[in-house]
Amino acid sequence: MGRGRAQGMSFTRSGLGFDLHPLVDGRQLVLGGIAVPHERGLGGHSDADVLTHAVCEALLGALALGDLGRMFPDTDPRWKGVSSLVLLEGVLDTLRARRATLVNVDVTVICQAPRLGPHLPAMAARLAKTMGVETDRVSVKAKSPEHLGCLGRGEGIAAMAVVSVEVP
Ligand code: MG
8 A cells, every 4th residue: 555654744746737739720729718819729629728738637647647638538528619727627626526735836838929928927817716726826937939840830839737736
């Protein structure tokens, strides 16, 4: 059963999340639950909010609960076009059921265009509110791929996230 645990002690676990979606015509671009003006949006089964998906993947990873696709299959019509904040709430419910509490989240979005800087505080605030934590526990940063590779050509947007959670 692994190493023994002292009564009342909590443990910090970390999780890593990564996601990537293509930019396509005819979709609204949603990142961190915020609609960002752009001529294209991300393609996917849900609203394809790549930033929120990376956070979800990291939270699930922290508790070794598999990935987002396992929890919310893209073959399930219930999740078609759904806000990824709904998926995040579902992931948070799973964490709470295990009495895990979020310590902090750090996310980087890799995006050639549009410029995300002005929108980052709103994204962090929206994610923090959805997760029920103070805004200063959620960091959202953007990085330009410097015109390199598929991300640099604007073919898609990627995001990576790290989270820490405390578990009893
Ligand atoms: Mg995804």
